[in-house]
Amino acid sequence: MANFKGHALPGSFFLIFGFWWSVKYPFKHACRKNRKVCSSGSKVGLQRMEIIEGATKAAFALIGMIAEQFVPDGPHLRLYNYEEKQWSHLMNWQHSTMYLFYGISGIVDIITHTTKVVPVAIDRLMLSIAVFIEGFLFYYHVHGRAMLDVHIHLLLLVAVFAGALCVFLEVFHRGNIILELFRTSLCILQGSWFWQIGFVLYPPGGGPEWNQMDHNNMLFITMCYCWHYAFALLIVAINYGIITWLVQIKMKKVEPIQMGLLKSREREEESEDEI
Known part of the structure; x- marks a missing residue:
C-alpha cells in the first residue's frame, strides 16, 4: 500500500461491494414487502449471488495478499530478515493480514450459503471480525507519521469501526434494511476514501505533494471526508429509489393479471351456481 496503486486496489474492492450492496439490499427488501413480485426463481438467484459474492470477496483478498x-x-513470504536481524516489510505483512480476514469471510459466506453446517448468522459475525481487524491494524499503522498522514487514516477508522459495529448488530437483527443501508454507505465511504488517501499521499502522474504539516490541509481533508459520505449516501438513495420504482412497475403489471384470474374464477363460480 505504500503507493497509489496499493490504495486504489482496496478502494476498488470496497466501492464494488458497496455499489453491489446498494442494489442487492433494496431489492431483497422490496421482495420481502411484495412477495408477489419475486418468484422462487428470484430467491434461488439471490442465493447464488450470495455464493458468488463470497467467492469474489475471497478472490479479491487473495489478489491483495499476493500483491x-x-x-x-x-x-516474498519472509517474515524475518536474518541477515539484517530485523523484521521484514511489516507494513506489507499487516496489509496481507487484513486481506486474509476478508478472505476468510468470503469462504465463510460460501460455506454458509451452500451447506447447513454452520448457523446463518456466522457470515455476518465473520464479516464484522474482518472489518474490526482492518481498523485494529490501521490504528497501529500510522504512529510516528506526519500530521496529515495520521489524520487522514484516523478518518478512515471512523468508517471502519462504525461498519464493524453495524455488521455485528446484523448478527442479531438480520435483514434489517436500515442497518444494511447504513453498512452499504460506510463501505462506499471506505472505498472512495482509500482512493482519496492515495491521491493525497501518493499523487499520481507526478502531481504536487500535499504539505503534511499544514493545518489548513487538515481542515480541508476533514470537510472532504464529509463530502465523500454525502456522495455515498447519494448513491445509496439513488439505487434504493430506482429499485423501488422498478418493483412498483412490476407490481402494476402483476396486479391486472391477478385481477383477470380472479374474475375468471368468479365467472366459473357463477356458471356453476346457474347449473
Whole structure:
C-alpha cells in the first residue's frame, strides 16, 4: 500500500461491494414487502449471488495478499530478515493480514450459503471480525507519521469501526434494511476514501505533494471526508429509489393479471351456481 496503486486496489474492492450492496439490499427488501413480485426463481438467484459474492470477496483478498507479498520490494513470504536481524516489510505483512480476514469471510459466506453446517448468522459475525481487524491494524499503522498522514487514516477508522459495529448488530437483527443501508454507505465511504488517501499521499502522474504539516490541509481533508459520505449516501438513495420504482412497475403489471384470474374464477363460480 505504500503507493497509489496499493490504495486504489482496496478502494476498488470496497466501492464494488458497496455499489453491489446498494442494489442487492433494496431489492431483497422490496421482495420481502411484495412477495408477489419475486418468484422462487428470484430467491434461488439471490442465493447464488450470495455464493458468488463470497467467492469474489475471497478472490479479491487473495489478489491483495499476493500483491503485497510478491511486489518487487515485498517480503516474498519472509517474515524475518536474518541477515539484517530485523523484521521484514511489516507494513506489507499487516496489509496481507487484513486481506486474509476478508478472505476468510468470503469462504465463510460460501460455506454458509451452500451447506447447513454452520448457523446463518456466522457470515455476518465473520464479516464484522474482518472489518474490526482492518481498523485494529490501521490504528497501529500510522504512529510516528506526519500530521496529515495520521489524520487522514484516523478518518478512515471512523468508517471502519462504525461498519464493524453495524455488521455485528446484523448478527442479531438480520435483514434489517436500515442497518444494511447504513453498512452499504460506510463501505462506499471506505472505498472512495482509500482512493482519496492515495491521491493525497501518493499523487499520481507526478502531481504536487500535499504539505503534511499544514493545518489548513487538515481542515480541508476533514470537510472532504464529509463530502465523500454525502456522495455515498447519494448513491445509496439513488439505487434504493430506482429499485423501488422498478418493483412498483412490476407490481402494476402483476396486479391486472391477478385481477383477470380472479374474475375468471368468479365467472366459473357463477356458471356453476346457474347449473
